[in-house]
Amino acid sequence: xxxxxxxxxxxxxxxxxxxxxxxxxxxxxxxxxxxxxxxxxxxxxxxxxxxxxxxxxxxxxxxxxxxxxxxxxxxxxxxxxxxxxxxxxxxxxxxxxxxxxxxxxxxxxxxxxxxxxxxxxxxxxxxxxxxxxxxxxxxxxxxxxxxxxxxxxxxxxxxxxxxxxxxxxxxxxxxxxxxxxxxxxxxxxxxxxxxxxxxxxxxxxxxxxxxxxxxxxxxxxxxxxxxxxxxxxxxxxxxxxxxxxxxxxxxxxxxxxx
Numbered sequence: 001x002x003x004x005x006x007x008x009x010x011x012x013x014x015x016x017x018x019x020x021x022x023x024x025x026x027x028x029x030x031x032x033x034x035x036x037x038x039x040x041x042x043x044x045x046x047x048x049x050x051x052x053x054x055x056x057x058x059x060x061x062x063x064x065x066x067x068x069x070x071x072x073x074x075x076x077x078x079x080x081x082x083x084x085x086x087x088x089x090x091x092x093x094x095x096x097x098x099x100x101x102x103x104x105x106x107x108x109x110x111x112x113x114x115x116x117x118x119x120x121x122x123x124x125x126x127x128x129x130x131x132x133x134x135x136x137x138x139x140x141x142x143x144x145x146x147x148x149x150x151x152x153x154x155x156x157x158x159x160x161x162x163x164x165x166x167x168x169x170x171x172x173x174x175x176x177x178x179x180x181x182x183x184x185x186x187x188x189x190x191x192x193x194x195x196x197x198x199x200x201x202x203x204x205x206x207x208x209x210x211x212x213x214x215x216x217x218x219x220x221x222x223x224x225x226x227x228x229x230x231x232x233x234x235x236x237x238x239x240x241x242x243x244x245x246x247x248x249x250x251x252x253x254x255x256x257x258x
Contacts, residue, residue, distance in 0.1 A: 002143050006131050006150040010123055010189045013154030017161020018182025021175045024166060031238050036159030037230035038239035041222045042246025043156035044123075050254040051149040052126055052215035055133065055141055059208040074209035078216020082122065086224065089114055116164060116185030119225065122217030123153045124189030128196025129210045136200060136207060148257050152250045157186060 053071060060067040090104040090111055099111065127150045133141035165182025169175055196214070200207055230239035 002147060003131055003135075006127060006143075006146045007190050007193045009147075009150040010120075010127060010153040010157050010193075011186045013157030014120070014161040014186025014189070015183045017158040017163075018165040018179050018185075020162040021165045021169045021178045021182065024162075030233075031235050033163060034230045034235050034239040035242040036163065037226050038242025039246035040156035040160055041226040041230065041239075042243040042248070043152050043250045044218050044222050044226070044246075045243075046247045046250035046254070047126065047149055047152050048215040048218050050251060051130060051145065051152070052211045052218075055130075055145075056208045056211035056215070059133075059211070070208040071212045074212030075216040075219075077209070078122070078213040078218075079220050080216075081213075082118070082217050082220040082224075085118055089118065117188045119160075119221055120157075120186055120188050121192045122214060122221055123157070124192030125196050125210075126214035126218055127153060127189070128193030129200065129207070129214045131193065132197045132200030132210065133207055135197065144257060145254065148253050152253060153189075155249075156246065157189075161186065 053075070056071045056074065057067065060070050063069065090099065104111075127146070130141060130146040130149050134143050134146050161182050164185050165178045168181050169178035196210060200210060227239075227243075230236070230242070
């Protein structure tokens, strides 16, 4: 039961965020949006460090002086894969509407969905890697820590679900369509989690790489998308405060409850 909760919590966070289209008539206030984006960035960075990179390092201690190597390889692999996907997959930035990736004739909604998939896959992979460690009976990871990571991702998915869904409504779409699109933006997360659990089951030795890979992928999303979007234009200081708050909350949750 705990595993099912850990897998589905991030998706639930996105769904609840997208549900805001039925309660908010206009798009989010700019200050609130920047605060929420900064908050999400802080949660993801803290989760990358305490829930993924540190456990990955603990799993490689037996390598002594080379214990850093699997962690660094996984970290750069996470960055590299997301960078490659960002370059070749046609997608649309949420905030600016800028099209990236190879040229294509895809519709706007399709490219927006691809952008959501790119954005949310690392979070699902992170939750799955953590759960995989628990299932493999690694002493450095517990079910509590896996649930805390999933809860942290769900918390930062709530504002993301709203930030994605509300613009779709204000652009002329119906509330129901905006809600469905916002909800579907998170469906890739449980899929990614299950994929990571499956791979870790048969390739136990790759777990340190998988943990740091997920961290690298999450950090890429923060640096490439969330921070630029939250710091662009006015009120960037509010986004910074949101980042600090999100980072602190996730750090406290992981240390005290994990």
